[in-house]
Amino acid sequence: MTTERRSRALARAGAVLEVDLAAIVENWRRLAARLAPGASCAAVVKADAYGLGMARVAPRLAAAGCRLFFVATIDEGIALRRVLPGIEIAVLGGFLPGTGGEFTRTRLIPVLNSADEIDAWRANPRTRAFPAMIHVDTGMARLGLARDELAALAGAPERLAGLQLRAVLSHLACAEDAGARQNSEQLAAFRAALGLLPQAPASLAAGSGIFLGPDYHFAFVRPGAALYGVNPLPGRPNPMAQVVRLKGRILQVRDIDTGMTVGYGATHRMERPGRIATVAVGYADGWLRSGSHRGSAGIAGRRVPVVGRISMDLLTLDVTGIDPALARPGNFVDLMDDTYGVDEVAAAAGTIGYEILTALGQRYHRIYRGEAG
Ligand SMILES: *Cc1c(COP(=O)(O)O)cnc(C)c1O
Numbered sequence: 001m002t003t004e005r006r007s008r009a010l011a012r013a014g015a016v017l018e019v020d021l022a023a024i025v026e027n028w029r030r031l032a033a034r035l036a037p038g039a040s041c042a043a044v045v046k047a048d049a050y051g052l053g054m055a056r057v058a059p060r061l062a063a064a065g066c067r068l069f070f071v072a073t074i075d076e077g078i079a080l081r082r083v084l085p086g087i088e089i090a091v092l093g094g095f096l097p098g099t100g101g102e103f104t105r106t107r108l109i110p111v112l113n114s115a116d117e118i119d120a121w122r123a124n125p126r127t128r129a130f131p132a133m134i135h136v137d138t139g140m141a142r143l144g145l146a147r148d149e150l151a152a153l154a155g156a157p158e159r160l161a162g163l164q165l166r167a168v169l170s171h172l173a174c175a176e177d178a179g180a181r182q183n184s185e186q187l188a189a190f191r192a193a194l195g196l197l198p199q200a201p202a203s204l205a206a207g208s209g210i211f212l213g214p215d216y217h218f219a220f221v222r223p224g225a226a227l228y229g230v231n232p233l234p235g236r237p238n239p240m241a242q243v244v245r246l247k248g249r250i251l252q253v254r255d256i257d258t259g260m261t262v263g264y265g266a267t268h269r270m271e272r273p274g275r276i277a278t279v280a281v282g283y284a285d286g287w288l289r290s291g292s293h294r295g296s297a298g299i300a301g302r303r304v305p306v307v308g309r310i311s312m313d314l315l316t317l318d319v320t321g322i323d324p325a326l327a328r329p330g331n332f333v334d335l336m337d338d339t340y341g342v343d344e345v346a347a348a349a350g351t352i353g354y355e356i357l358t359a360l361g362q363r364y365h366r367i368y369r370g371e372a373g
Pocket residue numbers: 044046092170171205206207208222223224225226
């Protein structure tokens with residue numbers, strides 16, 4: 001886009017989402033710096049890099065030294081291959097029947113999640129020649145080899161013969177809770193599983209798991225949300241830098257009297273005369289409706305509450321007492337910034353930062369910062 005077109009797009013934008021690519025790199029480096037000697041840091045960029053734009057995020061991380069990327073689906077892998085021609089990409093969702101050609105043509109690494117997937121990958125000489133990962137389930141009951149499947153494979157090692165085993169993975173269920181017994185149980189189960197499989201680089205920890213200490217680091221770790229500023233240690237100070245900032249534009253401001261109601265369902269009734277600012281962000285932008293009555297925004301260094309229900313394209317703020325020169329049509333309010341970040345927004349909406357990021361809508365005017373360097 002030319003500068004002229006960009007500034008016109010900004011002038012008409014109802015909201016501006018800023019993604020700080022340098023902060024993502026900084027977070028990747030912070031996580032990598034915590035690792036046990038010899039362990040390396042991959043990056044999870046599934047779901048369009050948690051909503052922030054995989055095509056912008058992944059090349060920046062690759063330039064910073066990241067050598068292994070994880071996506072969820074084959075299509076995400078194909079899209080990532082276009083921007084990262086020479087770097088390892090693994091697909092967490094596994095090997096779907098009939099997709100061998102996609103994996104080999106695009107040089108995607110499947111994360112084989114069941115004995116059937118392993119058999120199918122090995123059965124075809126064309127796929128068998130390419131590297132694959134194996135995922136063992138140690139306590140999620142979601143994806144990965146179940147315990148009995150692993151035992152059956154261990155009892156029939158010919159079923160793994162010739163497999164180019166790039167890594168063995170498992171995934172922690174409670175990593176953000178350092179006190180959970182499940183962590184050490186899964187660690188023990190993972191070590192036992194590694195003993196039953198051919199030697200290969202191992203990986204157990206995602207973002208939060210890194211903070212459980214060096215026992216959990218193995219050959220590489222697979223952080224996602226923490227790269228994008230979500231606190232990997234809920235309830236404790238966030239060791240990550242904030243990555244996203246979101247500003248919503250005020251469309252209208254009105255004075256309203258005691259007893260008047262705001263928004264759908266008339267769920268907010270004014271108990272005093274006040275002023276309402278209507279902002280051009282709603283649940284169609286991923287600004288979750290569950291934040292109705294509970295969320296807030298920043299304006300002129302103060303926090304103002306969301307009142308009434310968040311609707312599809314709009315939310316309403318009580319800006320009573322805010323300088324009218326600031327709370328006026330055309331100006332912006334801060335919906336996410338360095339002091340009120342993705343975790344605070346999530347808490348107000350009764351969810352987690354992951355959901356806030358991956359819900360971020362397509363209507364925002366996006367600005368990427370820290371592209372180079
Ligand atoms: C999503 C995912 C990750 C990344 O998890 P975060 O909590 O975002 O760090 C790592 N491994 C697997 C298997 C995943 O599904």
